[in-house]
Amino acid sequence: xxxxxxxxxxxxxxxxxxxxxxxxxxxxxxxxxxxxxxxxxxxxxxxxxxxxxxxxxxxxxxxxxxxxxxxxxxxxxxxxxxxxxxxxxxxxxxxxxxxxxxxxxxxxxxxx
Amino acid sequence: xxxxxxxxxxxxxxxxxxxxxxxxxxxxxxxxxxxxxxxxxxxxxxxxxxxxxxxxxxxxxxxxxxxxxxxxxxxxxxxxxxxxxxxxxxxxxxxxxxxxxxxxxxxxxxxxxxxxxxxxxxxxxxxxxxxxxxxxxxxxxxxxxxxxxxxxxxxxxxxxxxxxxxxxxxxxxxxxxxxxxxxxxxxxxxxxxxxxxxxxxxxxxxxxxxxxxxxxxxxxxxxxxxxxxxxxxxxxxxxxxxxxxxxxxxxxxxxxxxxxxxxxxxxxxxxxxxxxxxxxxxxxxxxxxxxxxxxxxxxxxxxxxxxxxxxxxxxxxxxxxxxxxxxxxxxxxxxxxxxxxxxxxxxxxxxxxxxxxxxxxxxx
Numbered sequence: 001x002x003x004x005x006x007x008x009x010x011x012x013x014x015x016x017x018x019x020x021x022x023x024x025x026x027x028x029x030x031x032x033x034x035x036x037x038x039x040x041x042x043x044x045x046x047x048x049x050x051x052x053x054x055x056x057x058x059x060x061x062x063x064x065x066x067x068x069x070x071x072x073x074x075x076x077x078x079x080x081x082x083x084x085x086x087x088x089x090x091x092x093x094x095x096x097x098x099x100x101x102x103x104x105x106x107x108x109x110x111x112x
Numbered sequence: 113x114x115x116x117x118x119x120x121x122x123x124x125x126x127x128x129x130x131x132x133x134x135x136x137x138x139x140x141x142x143x144x145x146x147x148x149x150x151x152x153x154x155x156x157x158x159x160x161x162x163x164x165x166x167x168x169x170x171x172x173x174x175x176x177x178x179x180x181x182x183x184x185x186x187x188x189x190x191x192x193x194x195x196x197x198x199x200x201x202x203x204x205x206x207x208x209x210x211x212x213x214x215x216x217x218x219x220x221x222x223x224x225x226x227x228x229x230x231x232x233x234x235x236x237x238x239x240x241x242x243x244x245x246x247x248x249x250x251x252x253x254x255x256x257x258x259x260x261x262x263x264x265x266x267x268x269x270x271x272x273x274x275x276x277x278x279x280x281x282x283x284x285x286x287x288x289x290x291x292x293x294x295x296x297x298x299x300x301x302x303x304x305x306x307x308x309x310x311x312x313x314x315x316x317x318x319x320x321x322x323x324x325x326x327x328x329x330x331x332x333x334x335x336x337x338x339x340x341x342x343x344x345x346x347x348x349x350x351x352x353x354x355x356x357x358x359x360x361x362x363x364x365x366x367x368x369x370x371x372x373x374x375x376x377x378x379x380x381x382x383x384x385x386x387x388x389x390x391x392x393x394x395x396x397x398x399x400x401x402x403x404x405x406x407x408x409x410x411x412x413x414x415x416x417x418x419x420x421x422x423x424x425x426x427x428x429x430x431x432x433x434x435x436x437x438x439x440x441x442x443x444x445x446x447x448x449x450x451x452x453x454x455x456x457x458x459x460x461x462x463x464x465x466x467x468x469x470x471x472x473x474x475x476x
Protein backbone atom coordinates (compact mmCIF):
# COMPACT_ATOMS: atom_id res chain seq x y z
CA UNK A 1 0.00 0.00 0.00
CA UNK A 2 1.25 3.51 -0.70
CA UNK A 3 0.22 6.75 0.90
CA UNK A 4 -2.37 7.00 3.60
CA UNK A 5 -5.17 4.53 2.99
CA UNK A 6 -8.73 5.65 3.16
CA UNK A 7 -10.96 3.25 5.01
CA UNK A 8 -11.78 1.38 1.84
CA UNK A 9 -15.35 0.13 2.02
CA UNK A 10 -14.58 -3.21 0.42
CA UNK A 11 -12.10 -4.19 3.11
CA UNK A 12 -13.81 -2.61 6.11
CA UNK A 13 -15.05 -5.27 8.51
CA UNK A 14 -18.81 -5.56 8.57
CA UNK A 15 -19.10 -4.36 12.14
CA UNK A 16 -17.30 -1.15 11.25
CA UNK A 17 -19.45 -0.47 8.21
CA UNK A 18 -22.42 -0.10 10.49
CA UNK A 19 -20.73 2.66 12.40
CA UNK A 20 -21.43 6.24 11.45
CA UNK A 21 -18.84 7.58 9.00
CA UNK A 22 -17.29 9.86 11.58
CA UNK A 23 -16.84 6.89 13.98
CA UNK A 24 -15.14 4.87 11.23
CA UNK A 25 -12.85 7.74 10.40
CA UNK A 26 -12.13 8.21 14.08
CA UNK A 27 -11.07 4.57 14.39
CA UNK A 28 -8.89 4.79 11.31
CA UNK A 29 -7.31 8.02 12.53
CA UNK A 30 -6.64 6.51 15.95
CA UNK A 31 -5.01 3.49 14.34
CA UNK A 32 -2.82 5.71 12.14
CA UNK A 33 -1.66 7.52 15.28
CA UNK A 34 -0.94 4.26 17.08
CA UNK A 35 1.04 2.83 14.20
CA UNK A 36 3.02 6.03 13.76
CA UNK A 37 3.87 6.16 17.47
CA UNK A 38 4.58 2.50 18.14
CA UNK A 39 6.17 1.14 14.99
CA UNK A 40 9.31 3.30 15.26
CA UNK A 41 9.85 2.08 18.83
CA UNK A 42 9.69 -1.49 17.61
CA UNK A 43 12.18 -0.67 14.88
CA UNK A 44 14.59 0.68 17.50
CA UNK A 45 14.34 -2.54 19.52
CA UNK A 46 14.89 -4.66 16.42
CA UNK A 47 18.38 -3.21 16.19
CA UNK A 48 19.15 -5.37 19.22
CA UNK A 49 20.34 -2.87 21.81
CA UNK A 50 17.31 -2.48 24.00
CA UNK A 51 17.25 -2.17 27.77
CA UNK A 52 14.80 -4.25 29.79
CA UNK A 53 12.46 -1.27 30.06
CA UNK A 54 12.61 -0.69 26.31
CA UNK A 55 11.85 -4.36 25.69
CA UNK A 56 8.82 -4.15 27.95
CA UNK A 57 7.58 -1.02 26.15
CA UNK A 58 8.12 -2.77 22.84
CA UNK A 59 6.18 -5.77 24.08
CA UNK A 60 3.30 -3.50 25.03
CA UNK A 61 3.54 -1.76 21.64
CA UNK A 62 3.33 -5.09 19.83
CA UNK A 63 0.46 -6.16 22.06
CA UNK A 64 -1.50 -2.97 21.36
CA UNK A 65 -0.86 -3.04 17.63
CA UNK A 66 -2.01 -6.66 17.52
CA UNK A 67 -5.31 -5.88 19.23
CA UNK A 68 -5.91 -2.73 17.21
CA UNK A 69 -5.05 -4.38 13.92
CA UNK A 70 -7.70 -7.00 14.63
CA UNK A 71 -10.31 -4.29 15.10
CA UNK A 72 -9.29 -2.53 11.89
CA UNK A 73 -9.51 -5.72 9.87
CA UNK A 74 -5.76 -6.30 9.42
CA UNK A 75 -5.50 -9.98 10.52
CA UNK A 76 -2.07 -10.57 9.01
CA UNK A 77 -0.62 -7.61 10.84
CA UNK A 78 -2.41 -8.71 13.99
CA UNK A 79 -0.90 -12.19 13.83
CA UNK A 80 2.55 -10.79 13.12
CA UNK A 81 2.25 -8.38 16.05
CA UNK A 82 1.15 -11.19 18.36
CA UNK A 83 4.11 -13.33 17.33
CA UNK A 84 6.40 -10.36 17.93
CA UNK A 85 4.87 -9.83 21.36
CA UNK A 86 5.66 -13.43 22.30
CA UNK A 87 9.28 -13.02 21.23
CA UNK A 88 9.67 -9.78 23.13
CA UNK A 89 8.02 -11.23 26.23
CA UNK A 90 10.69 -13.90 26.17
CA UNK A 91 13.45 -11.31 26.26
CA UNK A 92 13.97 -10.90 22.57
CA UNK A 93 15.45 -13.26 20.00
CA UNK A 94 16.75 -13.45 16.46
CA UNK A 95 13.12 -13.51 15.34
CA UNK A 96 12.44 -9.95 16.49
CA UNK A 97 14.11 -8.16 13.58
CA UNK A 98 12.37 -10.11 10.78
CA UNK A 99 9.03 -9.85 12.57
CA UNK A 100 9.41 -6.11 12.94
CA UNK A 101 10.32 -5.84 9.25
CA UNK A 102 7.27 -7.85 8.29
CA UNK A 103 5.02 -5.81 10.54
CA UNK A 104 6.40 -2.64 9.03
CA UNK A 105 5.58 -3.94 5.54
CA UNK A 106 2.04 -4.84 6.56
CA UNK A 107 1.34 -1.52 8.25
CA UNK A 108 3.37 0.87 6.10
CA UNK A 109 0.24 2.25 4.53
CA UNK A 110 -1.04 3.37 7.93
CA UNK A 111 1.99 5.44 8.78
CA UNK A 112 1.22 9.14 8.96
CA UNK B 113 -12.02 12.32 29.47
CA UNK B 114 -15.61 12.59 30.74
CA UNK B 115 -18.84 12.94 28.84
CA UNK B 116 -22.40 13.92 29.59
CA UNK B 117 -24.52 11.25 31.23
CA UNK B 118 -27.66 9.84 29.70
CA UNK B 119 -29.76 9.22 32.76
CA UNK B 120 -31.73 6.39 31.18
CA UNK B 121 -28.76 4.10 30.57
CA UNK B 122 -26.38 2.38 32.96
CA UNK B 123 -23.01 4.11 32.97
CA UNK B 124 -19.62 2.65 32.12
CA UNK B 125 -16.01 3.75 32.39
CA UNK B 126 -13.75 2.27 29.68
CA UNK B 127 -10.11 1.65 30.60
CA UNK B 128 -7.54 0.89 27.90
CA UNK B 129 -4.28 2.53 26.88
CA UNK B 130 -5.16 2.08 23.21
CA UNK B 131 -7.23 4.84 21.63
CA UNK B 132 -8.36 2.36 18.98
CA UNK B 133 -9.66 -0.04 21.61
CA UNK B 134 -11.40 2.73 23.54
CA UNK B 135 -13.15 3.93 20.38
CA UNK B 136 -14.11 0.41 19.36
CA UNK B 137 -15.46 -0.45 22.79
CA UNK B 138 -17.39 2.79 22.99
CA UNK B 139 -18.97 2.06 19.62
CA UNK B 140 -19.74 -1.51 20.71
CA UNK B 141 -21.53 -0.60 23.94
CA UNK B 142 -23.00 2.87 23.51
CA UNK B 143 -26.34 1.58 22.29
CA UNK B 144 -26.97 0.18 25.78
CA UNK B 145 -24.62 2.05 28.06
CA UNK B 146 -23.67 5.66 28.65
CA UNK B 147 -19.87 5.88 28.44
CA UNK B 148 -19.15 8.51 31.06
CA UNK B 149 -15.37 8.45 30.89
CA UNK B 150 -12.33 6.81 29.33
CA UNK B 151 -9.11 6.10 31.22
CA UNK B 152 -5.71 5.40 29.67
CA UNK B 153 -4.15 3.70 32.66
CA UNK B 154 -4.99 2.18 36.00
CA UNK B 155 -4.35 5.32 37.99
CA UNK B 156 -6.80 7.34 35.91
CA UNK B 157 -9.29 4.52 36.21
CA UNK B 158 -9.18 4.49 40.01
CA UNK B 159 -9.67 8.26 40.16
CA UNK B 160 -12.51 8.29 37.64
CA UNK B 161 -14.38 5.44 39.28
CA UNK B 162 -14.13 7.13 42.67
CA UNK B 163 -15.44 10.40 41.26
CA UNK B 164 -18.09 9.20 38.81
CA UNK B 165 -19.33 5.99 40.50
CA UNK B 166 -20.24 4.24 37.22
CA UNK B 167 -22.58 1.28 37.06
CA UNK B 168 -19.82 -0.88 35.62
CA UNK B 169 -16.18 -0.69 34.54
CA UNK B 170 -14.74 -2.23 31.38
CA UNK B 171 -11.02 -2.70 31.88
CA UNK B 172 -7.98 -4.01 30.07
CA UNK B 173 -5.36 -5.64 32.28
CA UNK B 174 -2.19 -4.65 30.46
CA UNK B 175 -1.99 -0.97 31.35
CA UNK B 176 0.88 1.47 31.83
CA UNK B 177 1.53 3.60 34.92
CA UNK B 178 -0.66 1.37 37.09
CA UNK B 179 -1.56 -2.11 35.88
CA UNK B 180 -5.09 -3.38 35.67
CA UNK B 181 -4.68 -5.82 38.53
CA UNK B 182 -3.54 -3.17 40.97
CA UNK B 183 -6.31 -0.84 39.79
CA UNK B 184 -8.90 -3.54 40.41
CA UNK B 185 -7.57 -4.12 43.91
CA UNK B 186 -7.79 -0.42 44.70
CA UNK B 187 -11.23 0.03 43.20
CA UNK B 188 -12.66 -3.01 44.96
CA UNK B 189 -11.21 -1.97 48.32
CA UNK B 190 -12.39 1.64 48.17
CA UNK B 191 -15.30 2.05 45.71
CA UNK B 192 -16.43 -1.48 44.87
CA UNK B 193 -17.87 -1.49 41.38
CA UNK B 194 -18.66 -4.36 39.00
CA UNK B 195 -15.67 -4.77 36.71
CA UNK B 196 -15.57 -6.70 33.45
CA UNK B 197 -12.00 -7.44 32.49
CA UNK B 198 -11.10 -8.15 28.91
CA UNK B 199 -7.74 -9.62 28.17
CA UNK B 200 -5.75 -10.95 25.26
CA UNK B 201 -3.82 -13.26 27.53
CA UNK B 202 -5.60 -16.55 27.10
CA UNK B 203 -2.55 -18.69 27.34
CA UNK B 204 -1.58 -22.21 28.16
CA UNK B 205 -0.96 -23.48 31.64
CA UNK B 206 2.00 -21.78 33.21
CA UNK B 207 1.55 -18.58 31.26
CA UNK B 208 2.11 -15.79 33.74
CA UNK B 209 -0.14 -13.35 31.97
CA UNK B 210 -3.02 -15.78 31.57
CA UNK B 211 -2.97 -16.25 35.32
CA UNK B 212 -3.34 -12.46 35.67
CA UNK B 213 -6.90 -12.81 34.42
CA UNK B 214 -7.65 -15.27 37.20
CA UNK B 215 -5.94 -13.04 39.72
CA UNK B 216 -8.22 -10.23 38.53
CA UNK B 217 -11.24 -12.37 39.36
CA UNK B 218 -9.82 -13.17 42.77
CA UNK B 219 -9.28 -9.45 43.34
CA UNK B 220 -12.97 -8.88 42.78
CA UNK B 221 -13.53 -8.46 39.05
CA UNK B 222 -16.85 -10.04 38.13
CA UNK B 223 -15.97 -11.58 34.81
CA UNK B 224 -13.23 -11.92 32.22
CA UNK B 225 -13.71 -11.79 28.48
CA UNK B 226 -11.03 -12.72 25.99
CA UNK B 227 -10.11 -10.07 23.43
CA UNK B 228 -10.77 -11.09 19.85
CA UNK B 229 -7.87 -12.95 18.32
CA UNK B 230 -6.56 -12.13 14.83
CA UNK B 231 -8.54 -15.01 13.37
CA UNK B 232 -11.72 -13.45 14.80
CA UNK B 233 -11.36 -10.33 12.66
CA UNK B 234 -14.32 -11.37 10.52
CA UNK B 235 -16.57 -11.99 13.52
CA UNK B 236 -16.19 -8.81 15.51
CA UNK B 237 -19.92 -8.17 15.39
CA UNK B 238 -20.39 -11.40 17.36
CA UNK B 239 -17.73 -10.22 19.76
CA UNK B 240 -19.52 -6.91 20.24
CA UNK B 241 -22.75 -8.81 20.98
CA UNK B 242 -20.97 -11.00 23.54
CA UNK B 243 -19.38 -7.95 25.11
CA UNK B 244 -22.70 -6.17 25.54
CA UNK B 245 -24.28 -9.32 26.97
CA UNK B 246 -21.51 -9.81 29.51
CA UNK B 247 -21.52 -6.14 30.41
CA UNK B 248 -25.29 -6.25 31.01
CA UNK B 249 -24.79 -9.17 33.39
CA UNK B 250 -21.92 -7.48 35.20
CA UNK B 251 -23.86 -4.27 35.59
CA UNK B 252 -26.49 -6.13 37.63
CA UNK B 253 -24.05 -7.78 40.01
CA UNK B 254 -23.95 -6.59 43.58
CA UNK B 255 -20.31 -6.34 44.60
CA UNK B 256 -18.77 -6.12 48.04
CA UNK B 257 -15.58 -4.59 49.31
CA UNK B 258 -12.46 -6.69 48.74
CA UNK B 259 -9.64 -5.91 51.16
CA UNK B 260 -6.44 -5.20 49.29
CA UNK B 261 -3.89 -7.95 48.98
CA UNK B 262 -6.35 -10.78 49.37
CA UNK B 263 -4.93 -12.62 46.38
CA UNK B 264 -3.10 -15.22 48.35
CA UNK B 265 -4.81 -18.27 49.74
CA UNK B 266 -5.49 -18.02 53.48
CA UNK B 267 -2.65 -19.67 55.31
CA UNK B 268 -4.20 -22.45 57.38
CA UNK B 269 -1.67 -24.55 59.29
CA UNK B 270 -2.31 -28.18 58.38
CA UNK B 271 -2.12 -29.15 62.04
CA UNK B 272 -5.42 -27.35 62.70
CA UNK B 273 -7.34 -29.58 60.33
CA UNK B 274 -8.20 -33.21 60.84
CA UNK B 275 -6.63 -35.68 58.50
CA UNK B 276 -9.05 -37.43 56.26
CA UNK B 277 -8.99 -40.68 54.46
CA UNK B 278 -10.96 -42.68 51.99
CA UNK B 279 -12.93 -45.29 53.78
CA UNK B 280 -12.26 -48.93 52.99
CA UNK B 281 -13.84 -50.13 49.76
CA UNK B 282 -16.24 -52.35 51.65
CA UNK B 283 -17.65 -49.36 53.53
CA UNK B 284 -19.56 -47.38 50.92
CA UNK B 285 -20.25 -44.32 53.05
CA UNK B 286 -16.89 -42.64 52.81
CA UNK B 287 -16.54 -39.48 50.76
CA UNK B 288 -14.55 -40.30 47.64
CA UNK B 289 -15.31 -37.27 45.53
CA UNK B 290 -16.09 -33.62 46.15
CA UNK B 291 -17.83 -32.15 43.11
CA UNK B 292 -17.98 -28.35 42.92
CA UNK B 293 -19.80 -26.19 40.39
CA UNK B 294 -19.28 -22.44 39.96
CA UNK B 295 -19.83 -19.58 37.53
CA UNK B 296 -19.66 -15.80 37.92
CA UNK B 297 -17.49 -15.08 40.94
CA UNK B 298 -16.31 -18.67 40.91
CA UNK B 299 -12.52 -18.40 40.92
CA UNK B 300 -12.39 -16.40 44.13
CA UNK B 301 -15.00 -18.66 45.75
CA UNK B 302 -13.13 -21.78 44.65
CA UNK B 303 -9.89 -20.49 46.12
CA UNK B 304 -11.62 -19.77 49.42
CA UNK B 305 -13.22 -23.23 49.62
CA UNK B 306 -10.25 -25.25 48.40
CA UNK B 307 -7.73 -23.50 50.62
CA UNK B 308 -9.74 -24.69 53.64
CA UNK B 309 -9.24 -28.35 52.75
CA UNK B 310 -6.55 -30.35 54.51
CA UNK B 311 -3.18 -30.73 52.86
CA UNK B 312 -3.43 -34.52 53.00
CA UNK B 313 -6.84 -34.53 51.39
CA UNK B 314 -7.93 -38.03 50.49
CA UNK B 315 -11.00 -37.61 48.26
CA UNK B 316 -10.65 -36.42 44.70
CA UNK B 317 -12.03 -32.98 43.89
CA UNK B 318 -13.73 -32.18 40.60
CA UNK B 319 -14.46 -28.56 39.70
CA UNK B 320 -16.75 -27.38 36.93
CA UNK B 321 -16.27 -23.64 36.38
CA UNK B 322 -18.20 -21.87 33.62
CA UNK B 323 -15.39 -20.40 31.61
CA UNK B 324 -14.25 -19.93 28.05
CA UNK B 325 -12.10 -22.89 27.07
CA UNK B 326 -8.98 -20.80 26.63
CA UNK B 327 -9.02 -19.62 30.24
CA UNK B 328 -9.28 -23.06 31.86
CA UNK B 329 -5.54 -23.89 31.78
CA UNK B 330 -4.86 -20.51 33.34
CA UNK B 331 -7.38 -21.20 36.09
CA UNK B 332 -5.72 -24.52 36.84
CA UNK B 333 -2.26 -22.97 36.85
CA UNK B 334 -3.37 -20.13 39.07
CA UNK B 335 -4.99 -22.44 41.64
CA UNK B 336 -2.04 -24.83 41.47
CA UNK B 337 0.23 -21.95 42.36
CA UNK B 338 -1.83 -20.95 45.39
CA UNK B 339 -3.03 -24.28 46.81
CA UNK B 340 -1.07 -27.05 48.50
CA UNK B 341 -3.00 -29.61 46.42
CA UNK B 342 -2.07 -30.37 42.83
CA UNK B 343 -4.51 -28.84 40.35
CA UNK B 344 -4.86 -30.24 36.85
CA UNK B 345 -7.15 -29.96 33.84
CA UNK B 346 -9.24 -33.09 33.35
CA UNK B 347 -8.66 -35.41 30.42
CA UNK B 348 -10.98 -38.01 28.95
CA UNK B 349 -10.23 -41.57 29.97
CA UNK B 350 -8.18 -40.65 33.02
CA UNK B 351 -9.09 -41.37 36.64
CA UNK B 352 -9.55 -38.58 39.11
CA UNK B 353 -6.70 -38.74 41.57
CA UNK B 354 -7.21 -38.63 45.34
CA UNK B 355 -6.09 -35.37 46.87
CA UNK B 356 -5.96 -33.71 43.46
CA UNK B 357 -8.22 -30.94 42.19
CA UNK B 358 -9.32 -31.61 38.60
CA UNK B 359 -10.81 -28.76 36.59
CA UNK B 360 -13.25 -29.69 33.85
CA UNK B 361 -11.78 -28.65 30.50
CA UNK B 362 -13.63 -26.22 28.32
CA UNK B 363 -15.55 -26.99 25.19
CA UNK B 364 -17.66 -29.86 26.51
CA UNK B 365 -18.93 -31.73 29.57
CA UNK B 366 -16.84 -33.85 31.93
CA UNK B 367 -18.66 -36.92 33.19
CA UNK B 368 -17.66 -39.39 35.89
CA UNK B 369 -18.08 -42.77 34.25
CA UNK B 370 -17.85 -45.19 37.11
CA UNK B 371 -17.03 -45.67 40.76
CA UNK B 372 -13.36 -45.91 39.86
CA UNK B 373 -13.58 -42.19 39.12
CA UNK B 374 -12.74 -42.51 35.45
CA UNK B 375 -13.92 -39.46 33.50
CA UNK B 376 -15.14 -38.90 29.99
CA UNK B 377 -15.25 -35.65 28.01
CA UNK B 378 -18.38 -35.36 25.89
CA UNK B 379 -19.60 -32.69 23.48
CA UNK B 380 -22.13 -30.26 24.89
CA UNK B 381 -25.78 -31.10 24.41
CA UNK B 382 -27.62 -29.36 21.60
CA UNK B 383 -28.69 -25.97 22.87
CA UNK B 384 -26.59 -26.23 26.04
CA UNK B 385 -25.94 -22.66 27.11
CA UNK B 386 -23.23 -23.10 29.73
CA UNK B 387 -20.16 -25.08 28.82
CA UNK B 388 -18.81 -27.01 30.63
CA UNK B 389 -22.14 -27.98 32.14
CA UNK B 390 -22.44 -28.48 35.90
CA UNK B 391 -25.70 -30.45 35.71
CA UNK B 392 -24.15 -33.01 33.39
CA UNK B 393 -21.24 -33.58 35.76
CA UNK B 394 -23.36 -33.69 38.91
CA UNK B 395 -25.81 -36.18 37.38
CA UNK B 396 -22.93 -38.44 36.40
CA UNK B 397 -21.46 -38.20 39.91
CA UNK B 398 -24.83 -39.11 41.40
CA UNK B 399 -25.07 -42.20 39.19
CA UNK B 400 -21.47 -43.31 39.75
CA UNK B 401 -21.03 -42.65 43.45
CA UNK B 402 -24.37 -42.04 45.12
CA UNK B 403 -23.76 -41.25 48.81
CA UNK B 404 -19.96 -41.38 48.46
CA UNK B 405 -19.80 -37.89 47.05
CA UNK B 406 -20.36 -34.35 48.22
CA UNK B 407 -21.86 -31.75 45.89
CA UNK B 408 -21.19 -28.03 46.24
CA UNK B 409 -22.85 -25.31 44.17
CA UNK B 410 -21.24 -21.89 44.38
CA UNK B 411 -21.99 -18.43 43.03
CA UNK B 412 -23.22 -17.99 39.50
CA UNK B 413 -26.01 -16.78 37.27
CA UNK B 414 -28.68 -19.07 35.90
CA UNK B 415 -29.76 -22.52 37.00
CA UNK B 416 -27.00 -24.83 35.89
CA UNK B 417 -26.17 -27.32 38.60
CA UNK B 418 -29.49 -27.08 40.46
CA UNK B 419 -31.07 -30.18 38.95
CA UNK B 420 -27.82 -32.10 39.10
CA UNK B 421 -27.33 -31.24 42.75
CA UNK B 422 -30.86 -32.44 43.46
CA UNK B 423 -30.00 -35.71 41.78
CA UNK B 424 -26.92 -36.03 43.97
CA UNK B 425 -28.94 -35.33 47.10
CA UNK B 426 -31.59 -37.85 46.08
CA UNK B 427 -28.85 -40.47 45.84
CA UNK B 428 -27.67 -39.77 49.38
CA UNK B 429 -24.85 -37.29 48.80
CA UNK B 430 -24.27 -34.37 51.14
CA UNK B 431 -25.06 -31.18 49.21
CA UNK B 432 -23.95 -27.65 50.07
CA UNK B 433 -24.95 -24.34 48.51
CA UNK B 434 -23.45 -20.88 48.84
CA UNK B 435 -25.71 -18.34 50.49
CA UNK B 436 -26.98 -15.11 48.96
CA UNK B 437 -24.98 -12.71 51.09
CA UNK B 438 -21.62 -14.14 50.07
CA UNK B 439 -22.46 -14.93 46.43
CA UNK B 440 -21.33 -12.64 43.66
CA UNK B 441 -24.47 -13.74 41.83
CA UNK B 442 -27.06 -15.70 43.79
CA UNK B 443 -28.51 -17.49 40.77
CA UNK B 444 -27.41 -21.10 40.59
CA UNK B 445 -27.34 -21.64 44.37
CA UNK B 446 -30.73 -19.95 44.67
CA UNK B 447 -32.22 -22.25 42.03
CA UNK B 448 -30.75 -25.26 43.80
CA UNK B 449 -32.10 -24.11 47.15
CA UNK B 450 -35.55 -23.55 45.70
CA UNK B 451 -35.54 -27.09 44.30
CA UNK B 452 -34.67 -28.57 47.66
CA UNK B 453 -31.29 -29.67 46.36
CA UNK B 454 -29.29 -28.01 49.12
CA UNK B 455 -28.94 -29.81 52.41
CA UNK B 456 -26.95 -26.96 53.95
CA UNK B 457 -26.80 -23.38 52.69
CA UNK B 458 -23.71 -21.62 54.00
CA UNK B 459 -21.69 -18.42 53.70
CA UNK B 460 -18.63 -18.92 51.56
CA UNK B 461 -16.09 -19.00 54.43
CA UNK B 462 -18.00 -21.84 56.13
CA UNK B 463 -18.23 -24.16 53.13
CA UNK B 464 -14.63 -25.40 53.36
CA UNK B 465 -14.90 -26.23 57.08
CA UNK B 466 -18.23 -27.97 56.41
CA UNK B 467 -16.49 -30.16 53.83
CA UNK B 468 -13.74 -30.97 56.29
CA UNK B 469 -16.36 -32.02 58.84
CA UNK B 470 -17.93 -34.32 56.26
CA UNK B 471 -14.67 -36.17 55.67
CA UNK B 472 -14.19 -39.21 57.84
CA UNK B 473 -11.28 -38.83 60.30
CA UNK B 474 -8.53 -41.42 60.12
CA UNK B 475 -9.01 -44.03 62.87
CA UNK B 476 -6.24 -43.78 65.44
